[in-house]
Amino acid sequence: MAKTEKKGNAIVETVKTVVYALLIAGVFRTLFFQPFWIPSGSMKQTLLIGDFLFVNKMAYGYSYASCPSVILPRFGINLDAKTLCGWADGDNTRLFGGEPERGDVVVFRHPVSGRDYIKRLIGLPGDRVQITNGVITLNGEVVTQTPDGQFDELMELQGPQGLRPRCANGAVGQGGTCSKERVIETLPNGVSYAVLNIGPQASDRTGVYTVPEGQYFFMGDNRDNSADSRLAQTAGGVGFVPYENLIGRADRIMFSSAGRSMLFFWTWRGDRFFKAVK
Template sequence: MGFVREALHWHGLTGRGRFALAVIPVAGLVAAQTQAPPLSIAGAGISLVSALAIMLFFGHARRRLRAMGWSGKWMWALVVPLLSLILVIVMLARRTRPEAAPGPFNRGGRALVWGLVALMASRALWAPFIIPTGSMSPTLQPGDYVLATRRFAAPRRGDVVIFRHPVSGQDFLKRVIGLPGDTVQMRDGLVILNGTPVPQATAPDWTEPYRATAMGTRPLCVTPVIEGDICSKLAAIETLPGGPSYTVLDVGGMATDFTALVEIPEGFAFVLGDNRDNSLDSRIAQSAGGVGLVPVAAVAGRVRLVLYSREGRDGRVLRTVE
């Protein structure tokens, strides 16, 4: 506990050995966090431990700099890639100066560090994702940087959820249409939920540039186009019973516009992409590259917010997801 108390007491001094103890966990935990499945229990645990490790690291870094006779302001170089590695090596190599004495510190600077620690700890509850394809357009568009929150309850009809593909292990984002006990069927592009068509209201056509996504896929369009042209799709506002209204897209007759009647068993959900003719979802078997019925246990979280578009698309800043 003395090691932790020292990290919280920025007035003191830290030797090379104790500083090394603060350095070792940081690199390993940060690397582990990038490998852990987002919003998983393992990922949440790593986020919390990483937050503690960062708190200890910056606290002892401030004390170590003073022990070397340096200004504590050098601590901010530790957040700069590459420069931070060089500075850590120097801090581990240089001896403590005999005349070193504790010095004042900026309380605002410590508050910033604790804010960073709180942000890292909060990653146990949320995770960011980049949307690579247009399967959820126009709700989520290629290049959108979105925020998803951890799931603590069963998904609801209409939620846009993130889940791990049962076979490939890839992260997928789709909309929940059917829940355990529901029956779902597609007829001529319409969702038949529990024997009743889900209502759609015609909306203005939706357009986007015809170009490749980050995964190399290109959108389907109502009429053939070439690179750089405008790709048009038919749009409609779909409203789930007891759920939200959202825009769905269509380019005309497709094989997936008609499916067999599916009764959803306990522990599973039926999901669809809003861009109906550009989506590998529950209409398509896992063996054919789709996701089939999704185990509820595989649903990690719900997409809540579009933070911004990395492709500079208009109207994509702090946009809530319906």
């Protein structure tokens, strides 16, 4: 009888320990830092497929979007942030809110699909944004772009989804060098970063977007391979993003793997561990 009781108590204690650990992890993820894997190449060369980072949620304060989504299709789990914290949605405000700065790399909740996206903040509320021949005009001022050679990568399957990169140097066979033109773009507040160009396309030429109050305009650094605020939400883009949809700021890459799995240690990119996001 005593052994049975001890065994039962051990099981109860184990379950309690697991529950407490999950609660602590949930609170930590909700309030402080959220893990984020880079699934696509829309932010190359700043962020590569397979980069792993923690999103700083304290940077902009908290809204319903700060609740983590738990989506595991294999197990039939689809707990969306709006399902958990939808009661806080609708007023476009934040608790302990902080204002994002132009040039920040931000993780936000897509206004329609609810999926997490990561892009660079280009337009603030009230800004007028236009793209002409791939160059941004911001409130009537042309944003400086300085040629900076090219960005090269191998033509190979990238990440768990096995995505192939797009190249400016035409059709490239497996194992070949895929190149893109690179420029350094400098925003009016002095923030500079690399932008990649593949070739002329419709998103290089737009009308004037006037960013509404309480909303933001985002673009990917890999300009010709990014669904962002240049496209309306109904056309598969992001459109304007409300303040309450911001999740946090990407500050530092913690780990990076170029392979199909993080367990493939021979594909780890050691030069990107603990690298600051600029």
